[in-house]
Amino acid sequence: MSRKLPSIHIGRPQQLAALLLLVFLCECLFVVSRQSLSADDYRYARCGREMWERPSPLAGYFTTCGNLNGDGTFAYRVAGLPLTTQRLFLLGTDLLRKPENRLYTSGTLNGSTWEARHELVDVKYLLHLPFLFFALWLGGGVWWVSRRLFGNEGGFLALGLYVFCPAIVRNAVTPNNEVLAMWGLYGLVYAAMGVAHAMQGPRHKWRPRIVLLTVALGLTAAAHLLAAGIGFCAAFFFMFYLAERRRSYVMQILVYAALGALAIVFASYSFRPAPFSYVFTGGGARFWFSLEGARHFLTSPENLPLSAGAAVALFLWIMVRRSRYFGNTAPLLMILVLSPLITTQTISRPWLWALPFLFTFIGGVFADALETKHRRLFLAVTGLLLITQASLCLVSLPALAR
Numbered sequence: 184m185s186r187k188l189p190s191i192h193i194g195r196p197q198q199l200a201a202l203l204l205l206v207f208l209c210e211c212l213f214v215v216s217r218q219s220l221s222a223d224d225y226r227y228a229r230c231g232r233e234m235w236e237r238p239s240p241l242a243g244y245f246t247t248c249g250n251l252n253g254d255g256t257f258a259y260r261v262a263g264l265p266l267t268t269q270r271l272f273l274l275g276t277d278l279l280r281k282p283e284n285r286l287y288t289s290g291t292l293n294g295s296t297w298e299a300r301h302e303l304v305d306v307k308y309l310l311h312l313p314f315l316f317f318a319l320w321l322g323g324g325v326w327w328v329s330r331r332l333f334g335n336e337g338g339f340l341a342l343g344l345y346v347f348c349p350a351i352v353r354n355a356v357t358p359n360n361e362v363l364a365m366w367g368l369y370g371l372v373y374a375a376m377g378v379a380h381a382m383q384g385p386r387h388k389w390r391p392r393i394v395l396l397t398v399a400l401g402l403t404a405a406a407h408l409l410a411a412g413i414g415f416c417a418a419f420f421f422m423f424y425l426a427e428r429r430r431s432y433v434m435q436i437l438v439y440a441a442l443g444a445l446a447i448v449f450a451s452y453s454f455r456p457a458p459f460s461y462v463f464t465g466g467g468a469r470f471w472f473s474l475e476g477a478r479h480f481l482t483s484p485e486n487l488p489l490s491a492g493a494a495v496a497l498f499l500w501i502m503v504r505r506s507r508y509f510g511n512t513a514p515l516l517m518i519l520v521l522s523p524l525i526t527t528q529t530i531s532r533p534w535l536w537a538l539p540f541l542f543t544f545i546g547g548v549f550a551d552a553l554e555t556k557h558r559r560l561f562l563a564v565t566g567l568l569l570i571t572q573a574s575l576c577l578v579s580l581p582a583l584a585r
Contacts, residue, residue, distance in 0.1 A: 196335050200326045200342060204319055207346040207355075210580060211315045214356045215308065217584035224310055227358035231263020232270075234453065245458035254467070254529055256451040257405040258360040261317070265309040311356055314363075318355030321366040322346065325539050328373050329546040332510040336565075337550030341542040343569045344492070347576040348542075349485045350535060353583050361535050364410040367403030369539040371411075372517060374399045375418030379425035382432060389436075397440040401447025408468040409526060410536055415441065417520070421513060466528035476534040477522040485579045488572040493541060495564070496548040503551070511547040514540035 230248035234256065248259070322345050330338025345351060354362045378392045396418070404411035415437065422433045452459040481490040500506045500515065521537035552561040 196330065196338070199339065200323070200330075203326075203339070203342050203346050204322055207322060207352075208315070208319060210346075210352055210576070211318070211356050213580055214352060214584045215311050215315075217581065218307065218311070218356065220307055220310075224307075224358060227259055227262035228266055228306065228310055231259040231261070232267050233263070234260055234451075235263050235267040236270075237453065245452065245455065255360045255363070255404075255406040255408070256448075257363050257402060258314075258358055260405075260451065261313045261363065262310050262358040265313060266306065269309065310358055314358060315355050317366045318351065318362055321362070321369060321539060322351075324366075324370060324373075325542055328369075329543050332543075333547045333550035336553050337546035339546075340549055340565055340569070341546030344489060344542045344545060344572060345539070347569070347573040348489065348538065349576050349579045349583060350480060351538065352576070352580070354535065356583070360406045361532060363406035364403060364531070365536045365539060367399055367406055368410045368414045368536050371396070371399040371403050371414035372417050372421065372513075372540075375414075375422050376425060376513070378436065379422040379433075382422075382426050382429040393436055393440065396436075397443035398447070400440050401444035404444050404448050404462075405451045407529075407531060408462065409470055409524070409531070409533065411444070412468050413520060413524075413533075417517060424509075467526075469527045470524050470533070471527050472523045473525045474523050476525065476532055477537075480534060485575045488568050488575065489541075492545050492549075492568045492572075496545045499548050499552055500544075506548050506551045511544060511551070514544040514547070518544060 226248060230246040233246040233248075246259075322342060325345050326338050326342040329341035333341075354365075374392065374396045378389065378396050381388045381392045400411060400415060400418075403414055418440075419433065419437055422437070423430055426433050448462060449459050452462075480486055481493070497515075500511060517540040518537045521533050521540070524533035526533065549561060549565055552558075553565070555561075
């Protein structure tokens with residue numbers, strides 16, 4: 184008997200969430216339209232295309248960017264894929280012309296992978312839009328998780344804070360591994376919780392979620408090893424807590440997920456053992472502790488409404504017992520783990536990875552407060568928080584393009 188596909192219902196909540204994400208898209212497109220290509224953009228484009236098109240790299244190196252010691256391959260591949268796709272499209276359409284009318288008689292664009300950039304069009308958008316896509320995906324994930332845990336009010340507050348966060352916009356419009364690590368880590372943690380919940384049911388429901396967990400862990404590792412390591416430890420902790428009578432399976436599932444993740448990272452290095460070995464020796468997961476990054480974010484004028492909301496949510500979590508349950512506590516624990524970390528081998532910002540968890544935490548605690556007799560007061564506070572944060576974000580957009 185054939186199994187029916189689940190129906191997709193698009194109701195008012197989904198439409199409003201899509202509208203908020205459309206606002207986020209417009210914000211980012213406004214910033215991208217005012218940007219100019221930088222040296223980093225060209226580096227991501229060149230080395231990303233080298234990964235896909237396999238030119239002859241410098242002797243002993245994976246790409247002309249080096250062996251990417253500690254710097255994940257994911258962002259380079261994301262940046263290079265649209266450019267490589269357009270190049271292949273240009274070659275394919277050229278082959279449809281008569282031989283005497285072809286632009287590229289040698290079959291290549293000027294015979295070089297990276298010297299053909301002048302043949303490509305809209306390079307700025309081809310480079311930046313893939314990262315915007317992952318940021319939109321993450322925003323949808325924050326809304327979906329928060330709404331599933333806390334209802335519509337918690338989901339829309341979390342998504343609203345995400346959409347109007349200047350730090351999110353800033354990292355969504357440039358090639359970087361930060362937004363990919365943030366996307367992967369958030370998905371990894373909640374995929375692990377999904378596996379733990381599925382373990383309470385029949386085994387045939389485990390497999391799809393375990394595959395999702397494996398892919399999330401592998402792509403997170405391809406973006407940043409430290410994010411993957413933290414996500415793996417968090418997955419073990421949360422799965423062990425939630426699995427209850429099936430706890431003996433947790434370590435087995437995570438071992439298989441780790442092996443699959445290693446295969447994904449190996450594939451990201453084009454199955455070449457020499458550069459892949461730098462995953463273990465490059466020091467990409469080395470870290471230390473400092474609150475400077477988190478302090479700078481929370482005290483920045485453009486984030487003051489968000490900081491105030493976080494302070495109120497933390498106060499309520501401490502003082503109101505009904506707020507101290509797993510759905511609120513899990514993102515708070517992730518915030519406490521990620522906020523004080525700094526990397527010592529690479530330039531990255533682990534406090535940025537904590538932001539989706541921060542939005543989820545605020546949304547959950549405020550959703551609980553909206554169910555009390557003080558609902559009107561917290562509705563006013565929530566509305567004021569969102570309006571103020573949105574105003575500051577929109578005013579700061581021109582500066583984000585510099």
